[in-house]
Amino acid sequence: xxxxxxxxxxxxxxxxxEVSVELSARTTGLYGPSGAGKxxxxxxxxxxxxxxxxxxxxxxxxxxxEGIFVPPRLRRVGYVxxxxxxxxxxxxxxxxxxGAAGDRAGAVVDVLxxxxxxxxxxxxxxxxxxxxxxxxxxxxSNPEMLLLDEPLAGVDVPLRDRVLEYLVRIRDQFSIPxxxxxxxxxEVRAICEELVVLERGRVEGxxxxxxxxxxxxRPHSP
Amino acid sequence: xxxxxxxxxxxxxxxxxxxxxxILPPGLAVAWLLARRNWRGKSLVETLITxxxxxxxxxxxxxxxxxxxxxxxxxxxxxxxxxxxxVFTWRAVVAAMMVMSFPLLVRAARVAFEEVNPRFEQIAxxxxxxxxxxxxxxxxxxxxxxxxxxxxxAFARAIGEFGAxxxxxxxxxxxxxxxSLAIYDxxxxxxDGEAFRLxxxxxxxxxxxxxxxxxxxxxTHESHRP
Numbered sequence: 001x002x003x004x005x006x007x008x009x010x011x012x013x014x015x016x017x018e019v020s021v022e023l024s025a026r027t028t029g030l031y032g033p034s035g036a037g038k039x040x041x042x043x044x045x046x047x048x049x050x051x052x053x054x055x056x057x058x059x060x061x062x063x064x065x066e067g068i069f070v071p072p073r074l075r076r077v078g079y080v081x082x083x084x085x086x087x088x089x090x091x092x093x094x095x096x097x098x099g100a101a102g103d104r105a106g107a108v109v110d111v112l113x114x115x116x117x118x119x120x121x122x123x124x125x126x127x128x129x130x131x132x133x134x135x136x137x138x139x140x141s142n143p144e145m146l147l148l149d150e151p152l153a154g155v156d157v158p159l160r161d162r163v164l165e166y167l168v169r170i171r172d173q174f175s176i177p178x179x180x181x182x183x184x185x186x187e188v189r190a191i192c193e194e195l196v197v198l199e200r201g202r203v204e205g206x207x208x209x210x211x212x213x214x215x216x217x218r219p220h221s222p
Numbered sequence: 223x224x225x226x227x228x229x230x231x232x233x234x235x236x237x238x239x240x241x242x243x244x245i246l247p248p249g250l251a252v253a254w255l256l257a258r259r260n261w262r263g264k265s266l267v268e269t270l271i272t273x274x275x276x277x278x279x280x281x282x283x284x285x286x287x288x289x290x291x292x293x294x295x296x297x298x299x300x301x302x303x304x305x306x307x308x309v310f311t312w313r314a315v316v317a318a319m320m321v322m323s324f325p326l327l328v329r330a331a332r333v334a335f336e337e338v339n340p341r342f343e344q345i346a347x348x349x350x351x352x353x354x355x356x357x358x359x360x361x362x363x364x365x366x367x368x369x370x371x372x373x374x375x376a377f378a379r380a381i382g383e384f385g386a387x388x389x390x391x392x393x394x395x396x397x398x399x400x401x402s403l404a405i406y407d408x409x410x411x412x413x414d415g416e417a418f419r420l421x422x423x424x425x426x427x428x429x430x431x432x433x434x435x436x437x438x439x440x441x442t443h444e445s446h447r448p
Contacts (some may be wrong), residue, residue: 038288043344046344046348047347047348048347048348050342064254068265071347072344072347072348073347073348073350073352075348077348077352078348079345081345082340085339085341085342085344085345087342087345087346087360088342088364089364090365091266096350098346098351098359099346099348099350099351101351137260137349138348138349141348141349141350175228
Protein backbone atom coordinates (compact mmCIF):
# COMPACT_ATOMS: atom_id res chain seq x y z
CA UNK A 1 0.00 0.00 0.00
CA UNK A 2 0.98 3.52 -0.42
CA UNK A 3 -1.03 6.19 1.27
CA UNK A 4 0.52 9.61 1.49
CA UNK A 5 -1.26 12.34 3.40
CA UNK A 6 0.33 15.76 3.18
CA UNK A 7 -0.63 18.73 5.33
CA UNK A 8 -4.25 17.68 5.52
CA UNK A 9 -6.16 20.36 7.43
CA UNK A 10 -9.73 20.38 8.68
CA UNK A 11 -10.93 22.58 11.54
CA UNK A 12 -12.84 20.54 14.12
CA UNK A 13 -14.12 21.34 17.58
CA UNK A 14 -12.08 21.85 19.79
CA UNK A 15 -8.94 21.49 17.65
CA UNK A 16 -7.84 21.52 14.04
CA UNK A 17 -6.98 18.25 12.37
CA GLU A 18 -3.52 18.66 10.83
CA VAL A 19 -2.10 15.42 9.48
CA SER A 20 0.93 14.49 7.42
CA VAL A 21 1.77 10.81 7.29
CA GLU A 22 2.97 8.11 4.89
CA LEU A 23 1.71 4.56 5.29
CA SER A 24 3.09 1.52 3.54
CA ALA A 25 2.40 -1.42 5.84
CA ARG A 26 -0.21 -4.07 5.04
CA THR A 27 -2.20 -3.20 8.17
CA THR A 28 -1.77 0.04 10.03
CA GLY A 29 -3.32 0.66 13.41
CA LEU A 30 -4.62 4.19 13.88
CA TYR A 31 -4.58 4.52 17.63
CA GLY A 32 -5.67 7.28 19.94
CA PRO A 33 -8.28 8.43 22.43
CA SER A 34 -11.88 9.14 21.52
CA GLY A 35 -12.25 12.46 19.78
CA ALA A 36 -8.65 12.46 18.50
CA GLY A 37 -9.82 12.76 14.88
CA LYS A 38 -9.37 9.12 13.85
CA UNK A 39 -12.82 8.71 12.30
CA UNK A 40 -12.55 12.10 10.60
CA UNK A 41 -9.24 11.06 9.04
CA UNK A 42 -10.87 7.87 7.69
CA UNK A 43 -13.79 9.90 6.30
CA UNK A 44 -11.35 12.23 4.54
CA UNK A 45 -9.50 9.27 3.01
CA UNK A 46 -12.82 7.66 1.96
CA UNK A 47 -13.94 10.95 0.43
CA UNK A 48 -17.15 11.33 2.41
CA UNK A 49 -15.72 14.56 3.89
CA UNK A 50 -13.68 17.27 2.26
CA UNK A 51 -10.64 18.82 3.95
CA UNK A 52 -10.00 22.53 4.07
CA UNK A 53 -6.65 21.91 2.39
CA UNK A 54 -4.01 19.25 1.89
CA UNK A 55 -3.30 16.27 -0.32
CA UNK A 56 -4.20 12.59 -0.18
CA UNK A 57 -2.37 10.25 -2.53
CA UNK A 58 -3.57 6.67 -2.81
CA UNK A 59 -1.26 4.21 -4.59
CA UNK A 60 0.31 7.01 -6.59
CA UNK A 61 -3.00 8.65 -7.50
CA UNK A 62 -3.91 12.01 -6.00
CA UNK A 63 -7.52 11.64 -4.85
CA UNK A 64 -7.66 14.95 -3.02
CA UNK A 65 -5.54 18.01 -3.53
CA GLU A 66 -5.36 21.46 -5.03
CA GLY A 67 -8.35 21.58 -7.41
CA ILE A 68 -8.73 17.78 -7.26
CA PHE A 69 -11.45 15.85 -5.48
CA VAL A 70 -12.05 12.29 -6.61
CA PRO A 71 -15.57 11.34 -5.42
CA PRO A 72 -15.87 8.37 -3.05
CA ARG A 73 -17.42 6.14 -5.72
CA LEU A 74 -14.22 6.36 -7.77
CA ARG A 75 -11.69 6.00 -4.94
CA ARG A 76 -11.92 2.21 -4.54
CA VAL A 77 -11.77 2.49 -0.78
CA GLY A 78 -13.83 0.06 1.30
CA TYR A 79 -15.06 1.86 4.39
CA VAL A 80 -16.62 0.07 7.34
CA UNK A 81 -17.86 2.71 9.79
CA UNK A 82 -18.16 2.09 13.50
CA UNK A 83 -21.96 1.84 13.31
CA UNK A 84 -21.77 -0.61 10.34
CA UNK A 85 -24.36 1.48 8.44
CA UNK A 86 -26.02 -1.62 6.99
CA UNK A 87 -28.87 -0.48 4.76
CA UNK A 88 -31.92 -1.24 6.94
CA UNK A 89 -34.39 -1.67 4.07
CA UNK A 90 -32.30 -4.28 2.24
CA UNK A 91 -31.64 -7.94 3.00
CA UNK A 92 -28.20 -9.15 4.01
CA UNK A 93 -27.68 -10.43 0.46
CA UNK A 94 -28.64 -7.07 -1.05
CA UNK A 95 -26.33 -5.29 1.39
CA UNK A 96 -23.39 -7.58 0.72
CA UNK A 97 -23.71 -7.37 -3.06
CA UNK A 98 -24.63 -3.66 -3.23
CA GLY A 99 -21.28 -2.60 -4.66
CA ALA A 100 -20.06 -6.01 -5.78
CA ALA A 101 -17.28 -6.00 -8.35
CA GLY A 102 -14.59 -8.50 -9.22
CA ASP A 103 -14.66 -12.23 -8.53
CA ARG A 104 -14.14 -12.32 -4.79
CA ALA A 105 -17.74 -13.09 -3.78
CA GLY A 106 -17.40 -16.82 -3.05
CA ALA A 107 -14.17 -16.41 -1.10
CA VAL A 108 -15.52 -13.52 0.99
CA VAL A 109 -18.74 -15.36 1.83
CA ASP A 110 -16.69 -18.43 2.83
CA VAL A 111 -14.05 -16.63 4.86
CA LEU A 112 -16.59 -14.60 6.80
CA UNK A 113 -19.04 -17.53 7.04
CA UNK A 114 -22.04 -15.42 6.12
CA UNK A 115 -23.82 -17.84 3.73
CA UNK A 116 -26.46 -18.74 6.37
CA UNK A 117 -27.19 -15.03 6.91
CA UNK A 118 -27.73 -13.97 3.31
CA UNK A 119 -31.52 -14.26 3.22
CA UNK A 120 -32.13 -12.53 6.54
CA UNK A 121 -33.13 -8.93 7.11
CA UNK A 122 -30.35 -6.89 8.70
CA UNK A 123 -32.48 -6.12 11.75
CA UNK A 124 -32.29 -9.80 12.72
CA UNK A 125 -28.49 -9.85 12.95
CA UNK A 126 -26.44 -9.93 16.14
CA UNK A 127 -23.62 -7.42 16.70
CA UNK A 128 -20.93 -9.82 15.49
CA UNK A 129 -22.98 -10.83 12.44
CA UNK A 130 -23.50 -7.19 11.52
CA UNK A 131 -19.74 -6.59 11.59
CA UNK A 132 -19.12 -9.56 9.29
CA UNK A 133 -21.80 -8.44 6.84
CA UNK A 134 -20.41 -4.88 6.77
CA UNK A 135 -16.91 -6.27 6.18
CA UNK A 136 -18.17 -8.50 3.37
CA UNK A 137 -19.97 -5.58 1.73
CA UNK A 138 -16.80 -3.47 1.76
CA UNK A 139 -14.60 -6.34 0.56
CA UNK A 140 -16.89 -7.17 -2.37
CA SER A 141 -16.55 -3.67 -3.78
CA ASN A 142 -13.03 -4.74 -4.77
CA PRO A 143 -11.26 -2.01 -2.80
CA GLU A 144 -7.60 -1.06 -3.07
CA MET A 145 -7.69 -0.08 0.57
CA LEU A 146 -9.86 -1.02 3.53
CA LEU A 147 -10.75 1.45 6.29
CA LEU A 148 -12.05 -0.22 9.45
CA ASP A 149 -13.38 2.11 12.13
CA GLU A 150 -13.33 0.32 15.47
CA PRO A 151 -14.66 -2.95 14.07
CA LEU A 152 -14.91 -4.49 17.54
CA ALA A 153 -16.87 -1.62 19.07
CA GLY A 154 -20.28 -2.75 20.21
CA VAL A 155 -19.36 -6.43 19.94
CA ASP A 156 -19.93 -8.41 23.14
CA VAL A 157 -16.74 -9.46 24.90
CA PRO A 158 -17.19 -13.22 24.24
CA LEU A 159 -17.53 -12.46 20.51
CA ARG A 160 -14.57 -10.10 20.20
CA ASP A 161 -11.97 -12.85 19.75
CA ARG A 162 -14.15 -14.50 17.11
CA VAL A 163 -14.56 -11.27 15.08
CA LEU A 164 -10.83 -10.57 15.49
CA GLU A 165 -10.18 -14.02 14.08
CA TYR A 166 -12.25 -13.09 10.99
CA LEU A 167 -10.28 -9.86 10.62
CA VAL A 168 -6.98 -11.76 10.71
CA ARG A 169 -8.35 -14.15 8.08
CA ILE A 170 -9.29 -11.21 5.85
CA ARG A 171 -5.83 -9.71 6.28
CA ASP A 172 -4.09 -12.99 5.43
CA GLN A 173 -6.35 -14.14 2.60
CA PHE A 174 -7.02 -10.93 0.68
CA SER A 175 -3.92 -8.84 1.51
CA ILE A 176 -5.80 -5.57 1.12
CA PRO A 177 -3.94 -2.64 2.69
CA UNK A 178 -5.94 -1.71 5.76
CA UNK A 179 -6.17 1.13 8.23
CA UNK A 180 -7.56 -0.15 11.48
CA UNK A 181 -8.89 2.45 13.90
CA UNK A 182 -8.97 1.47 17.56
CA UNK A 183 -8.16 2.64 21.03
CA UNK A 184 -7.28 -0.83 22.29
CA UNK A 185 -3.65 -1.84 22.09
CA UNK A 186 -4.44 -5.55 22.25
CA GLU A 187 -6.27 -5.26 18.91
CA VAL A 188 -3.33 -3.38 17.42
CA ARG A 189 -0.94 -6.13 18.54
CA ALA A 190 -3.21 -8.86 17.17
CA ILE A 191 -3.68 -7.50 13.68
CA CYS A 192 -1.44 -4.56 12.79
CA GLU A 193 2.13 -4.30 11.55
CA GLU A 194 2.51 -0.59 12.03
CA LEU A 195 1.06 1.91 14.43
CA VAL A 196 0.18 5.56 14.00
CA VAL A 197 -0.76 7.44 17.14
CA LEU A 198 -3.18 10.32 16.67
CA GLU A 199 -3.91 12.82 19.43
CA ARG A 200 -5.89 16.03 19.14
CA GLY A 201 -5.79 15.85 15.36
CA ARG A 202 -2.01 15.41 15.03
CA VAL A 203 0.18 12.39 14.40
CA GLU A 204 2.20 11.95 17.58
CA GLY A 205 4.13 8.90 16.48
CA UNK A 206 4.52 6.21 13.86
CA UNK A 207 6.36 3.01 14.58
CA UNK A 208 6.51 -0.65 13.66
CA UNK A 209 4.27 -2.64 15.93
CA UNK A 210 6.95 -4.50 17.96
CA UNK A 211 8.48 -1.31 19.20
CA UNK A 212 5.14 0.18 20.10
CA UNK A 213 3.86 -2.92 21.81
CA UNK A 214 6.61 -2.62 24.39
CA UNK A 215 6.18 1.01 25.26
CA UNK A 216 2.55 1.82 24.52
CA UNK A 217 0.74 -0.28 27.06
CA ARG A 218 -0.93 2.83 28.39
CA PRO A 219 -4.57 2.15 27.40
CA HIS A 220 -6.66 4.96 25.99
CA SER A 221 -10.02 5.23 27.60
CA PRO A 222 -12.91 4.85 25.12
CA UNK B 223 -76.10 8.22 -5.02
CA UNK B 224 -77.54 9.79 -8.16
CA UNK B 225 -75.82 9.70 -11.56
CA UNK B 226 -75.01 13.39 -11.20
CA UNK B 227 -73.41 12.86 -7.79
CA UNK B 228 -71.40 9.92 -9.11
CA UNK B 229 -70.22 12.07 -12.01
CA UNK B 230 -69.10 14.79 -9.57
CA UNK B 231 -67.31 12.23 -7.42
CA UNK B 232 -65.63 10.63 -10.48
CA UNK B 233 -64.40 13.98 -11.80
CA UNK B 234 -63.09 14.97 -8.36
CA UNK B 235 -61.21 11.69 -7.85
CA UNK B 236 -59.76 11.70 -11.39
CA UNK B 237 -58.56 15.31 -11.26
CA UNK B 238 -57.18 14.97 -7.72
CA UNK B 239 -55.32 11.79 -8.69
CA UNK B 240 -53.91 13.42 -11.85
CA UNK B 241 -52.89 16.54 -9.91
CA UNK B 242 -51.09 14.43 -7.30
CA UNK B 243 -49.32 12.38 -9.98
CA UNK B 244 -48.19 15.47 -11.87
CA ILE B 245 -46.77 17.25 -8.80
CA LEU B 246 -44.99 14.14 -7.52
CA PRO B 247 -41.76 14.30 -9.61
CA PRO B 248 -41.16 18.07 -9.23
CA GLY B 249 -42.30 17.89 -5.60
CA LEU B 250 -39.75 15.19 -4.80
CA ALA B 251 -37.01 17.04 -6.67
CA VAL B 252 -37.67 20.30 -4.82
CA ALA B 253 -37.99 18.51 -1.47
CA TRP B 254 -34.68 16.72 -2.03
CA LEU B 255 -32.93 19.95 -3.01
CA LEU B 256 -34.28 21.66 0.10
CA ALA B 257 -33.33 18.76 2.36
CA ARG B 258 -29.90 17.86 1.00
CA ARG B 259 -28.38 20.90 -0.67
CA ASN B 260 -27.54 24.48 0.24
CA TRP B 261 -27.99 26.92 -2.61
CA ARG B 262 -28.55 30.56 -3.26
CA GLY B 263 -32.24 31.49 -3.28
CA LYS B 264 -33.24 28.48 -1.17
CA SER B 265 -35.13 30.62 1.37
CA LEU B 266 -36.97 32.42 -1.42
CA VAL B 267 -38.07 29.15 -3.02
CA GLU B 268 -39.16 27.81 0.39
CA THR B 269 -41.29 30.90 0.92
CA LEU B 270 -42.80 30.83 -2.58
CA ILE B 271 -43.74 27.17 -2.20
CA THR B 272 -45.39 27.81 1.16
CA UNK B 273 -47.35 30.85 -0.04
CA UNK B 274 -50.45 28.97 -1.32
CA UNK B 275 -50.86 27.46 2.15
CA UNK B 276 -51.22 30.85 3.83
CA UNK B 277 -52.68 33.05 1.08
CA UNK B 278 -56.45 33.24 0.57
CA UNK B 279 -57.23 30.45 -1.95
CA UNK B 280 -59.30 32.91 -3.98
CA UNK B 281 -56.21 35.14 -4.34
CA UNK B 282 -54.23 32.17 -5.58
CA UNK B 283 -57.07 31.45 -8.00
CA UNK B 284 -56.92 35.02 -9.28
CA UNK B 285 -53.18 34.72 -9.92
CA UNK B 286 -53.79 31.44 -11.75
CA UNK B 287 -56.52 33.05 -13.81
CA UNK B 288 -54.11 35.78 -14.90
CA UNK B 289 -51.37 33.29 -15.72
CA UNK B 290 -53.47 30.62 -17.40
CA UNK B 291 -56.04 32.77 -19.22
CA UNK B 292 -55.80 33.09 -23.03
CA UNK B 293 -54.15 36.47 -22.57
CA UNK B 294 -51.91 35.25 -19.77
CA UNK B 295 -48.24 34.32 -20.30
CA UNK B 296 -48.71 30.57 -19.77
CA UNK B 297 -52.27 30.18 -21.04
CA UNK B 298 -51.55 32.32 -24.11
CA UNK B 299 -48.46 30.30 -24.98
CA UNK B 300 -50.31 26.98 -24.57
CA UNK B 301 -53.16 28.27 -26.71
CA UNK B 302 -50.86 29.45 -29.51
CA UNK B 303 -48.47 26.50 -29.59
CA UNK B 304 -50.65 23.52 -28.65
CA UNK B 305 -54.17 24.87 -29.06
CA UNK B 306 -54.80 24.03 -25.39
CA UNK B 307 -57.30 26.01 -23.37
CA UNK B 308 -56.91 25.86 -19.63
CA VAL B 309 -59.33 28.17 -17.80
CA PHE B 310 -62.88 26.92 -17.27
CA THR B 311 -61.89 23.37 -18.27
CA TRP B 312 -60.98 20.29 -16.23
CA ARG B 313 -57.34 21.27 -16.81
CA ALA B 314 -57.89 24.38 -14.69
CA VAL B 315 -59.33 22.17 -11.94
CA VAL B 316 -56.13 20.11 -12.02
CA ALA B 317 -53.96 23.27 -12.09
CA ALA B 318 -55.71 24.73 -9.04
CA MET B 319 -55.41 21.42 -7.18
CA MET B 320 -51.70 21.18 -8.10
CA VAL B 321 -50.84 24.63 -6.78
CA MET B 322 -52.81 24.21 -3.56
CA SER B 323 -51.52 20.72 -2.70
CA PHE B 324 -47.88 21.15 -3.83
CA PRO B 325 -46.72 22.72 -0.52
CA LEU B 326 -48.12 19.82 1.51
CA LEU B 327 -46.30 17.26 -0.62
CA VAL B 328 -43.01 19.18 -0.54
CA ARG B 329 -43.11 19.73 3.22
CA ALA B 330 -43.80 16.07 3.96
CA ALA B 331 -41.22 14.80 1.46
CA ARG B 332 -38.61 17.23 2.73
CA VAL B 333 -39.01 15.98 6.30
CA ALA B 334 -38.90 12.40 5.01
CA PHE B 335 -35.61 13.05 3.17
CA GLU B 336 -34.14 14.86 6.19
CA GLU B 337 -34.91 11.85 8.37
CA VAL B 338 -32.80 9.55 6.16
CA ASN B 339 -29.43 9.12 7.88
CA PRO B 340 -26.86 10.63 5.46
CA ARG B 341 -24.42 7.94 6.62
CA PHE B 342 -26.27 5.38 4.44
CA GLU B 343 -25.86 7.59 1.38
CA GLN B 344 -22.17 8.15 2.14
CA ILE B 345 -21.50 4.43 2.45
CA ALA B 346 -23.40 3.73 -0.79
CA UNK B 347 -21.10 6.22 -2.55
CA UNK B 348 -18.01 4.42 -1.24
CA UNK B 349 -19.53 1.26 -2.76
CA UNK B 350 -19.21 2.87 -6.21
CA UNK B 351 -22.82 4.06 -6.44
CA UNK B 352 -23.43 7.28 -8.39
CA UNK B 353 -25.86 9.93 -7.19
CA UNK B 354 -28.80 8.57 -9.21
CA UNK B 355 -28.33 5.06 -7.85
CA UNK B 356 -27.92 6.39 -4.31
CA UNK B 357 -31.19 8.31 -4.65
CA UNK B 358 -33.26 5.46 -6.07
CA UNK B 359 -31.81 2.60 -3.99
CA UNK B 360 -31.13 4.30 -0.65
CA UNK B 361 -32.69 7.75 -0.17
CA UNK B 362 -36.05 7.19 -1.85
CA UNK B 363 -36.84 3.77 -0.28
CA UNK B 364 -35.85 5.01 3.18
CA UNK B 365 -38.02 8.10 2.76
CA UNK B 366 -40.88 6.22 1.10
CA UNK B 367 -43.26 6.11 4.06
CA UNK B 368 -42.98 9.83 4.75
CA UNK B 369 -43.40 10.56 1.04
CA UNK B 370 -46.45 8.31 0.83
CA UNK B 371 -47.93 10.20 3.74
CA UNK B 372 -47.30 13.46 1.88
CA UNK B 373 -48.88 12.08 -1.30
CA UNK B 374 -52.03 11.12 0.62
CA UNK B 375 -52.25 14.52 2.30
CA ALA B 376 -51.76 16.27 -1.05
CA PHE B 377 -54.50 14.08 -2.58
CA ALA B 378 -56.86 14.89 0.30
CA ARG B 379 -56.10 18.61 -0.07
CA ALA B 380 -56.82 18.38 -3.80
CA ILE B 381 -60.16 16.68 -3.14
CA GLY B 382 -61.19 19.53 -0.83
CA GLU B 383 -59.96 22.36 -3.05
CA PHE B 384 -62.57 25.11 -3.54
CA GLY B 385 -61.46 28.75 -3.59
CA ALA B 386 -58.86 28.70 -6.35
CA UNK B 387 -60.88 26.21 -8.41
CA UNK B 388 -64.05 28.28 -8.54
CA UNK B 389 -62.12 31.27 -9.89
CA UNK B 390 -59.97 29.56 -12.48
CA UNK B 391 -62.26 26.69 -13.51
CA UNK B 392 -65.72 28.02 -12.72
CA UNK B 393 -68.46 25.71 -11.55
CA UNK B 394 -69.69 24.09 -14.75
CA UNK B 395 -71.86 20.99 -14.22
CA UNK B 396 -70.37 17.93 -15.83
CA UNK B 397 -67.12 19.73 -16.69
CA UNK B 398 -65.53 21.48 -13.72
CA UNK B 399 -67.93 20.88 -10.83
CA UNK B 400 -66.00 19.04 -8.12
CA UNK B 401 -67.21 17.71 -4.78
CA SER B 402 -66.62 20.96 -2.90
CA LEU B 403 -68.28 23.07 -5.59
CA ALA B 404 -71.27 20.70 -5.73
CA ILE B 405 -71.76 20.88 -1.96
CA TYR B 406 -71.66 24.69 -2.13
CA ASP B 407 -74.20 24.70 -4.95
CA UNK B 408 -76.56 22.30 -3.21
CA UNK B 409 -76.51 24.35 0.02
CA UNK B 410 -77.21 27.51 -2.00
CA UNK B 411 -80.18 25.80 -3.62
CA UNK B 412 -81.50 24.53 -0.28
CA UNK B 413 -81.01 20.88 -1.25
CA ASP B 414 -79.58 20.05 2.15
CA GLY B 415 -80.18 16.29 1.95
CA GLU B 416 -78.04 15.91 -1.15
CA ALA B 417 -75.46 18.33 0.27
CA PHE B 418 -75.10 16.24 3.42
CA ARG B 419 -74.81 13.06 1.35
CA LEU B 420 -71.88 14.56 -0.57
CA UNK B 421 -70.49 15.96 2.68
CA UNK B 422 -70.47 12.39 4.05
CA UNK B 423 -68.51 11.21 1.00
CA UNK B 424 -66.01 14.06 1.42
CA UNK B 425 -65.54 13.26 5.11
CA UNK B 426 -64.98 9.55 4.40
CA UNK B 427 -62.34 10.29 1.72
CA UNK B 428 -60.57 12.89 3.88
CA UNK B 429 -60.65 10.65 6.96
CA UNK B 430 -59.28 7.65 5.06
CA UNK B 431 -56.49 9.72 3.49
CA UNK B 432 -55.40 11.45 6.70
CA UNK B 433 -55.68 8.29 8.82
CA UNK B 434 -53.58 6.30 6.33
CA UNK B 435 -51.05 9.13 6.08
CA UNK B 436 -50.70 9.20 9.88
CA UNK B 437 -50.30 5.42 9.93
CA UNK B 438 -47.42 5.67 7.43
CA UNK B 439 -45.79 8.40 9.53
CA UNK B 440 -46.10 6.31 12.71
CA UNK B 441 -44.41 3.37 10.96
CA THR B 442 -41.65 5.69 9.71
CA HIS B 443 -40.87 6.91 13.22
CA GLU B 444 -40.90 3.35 14.59
CA SER B 445 -38.55 2.11 11.84
CA HIS B 446 -36.13 5.01 12.46
CA ARG B 447 -35.82 4.09 16.11
CA PRO B 448 -32.47 2.43 16.90
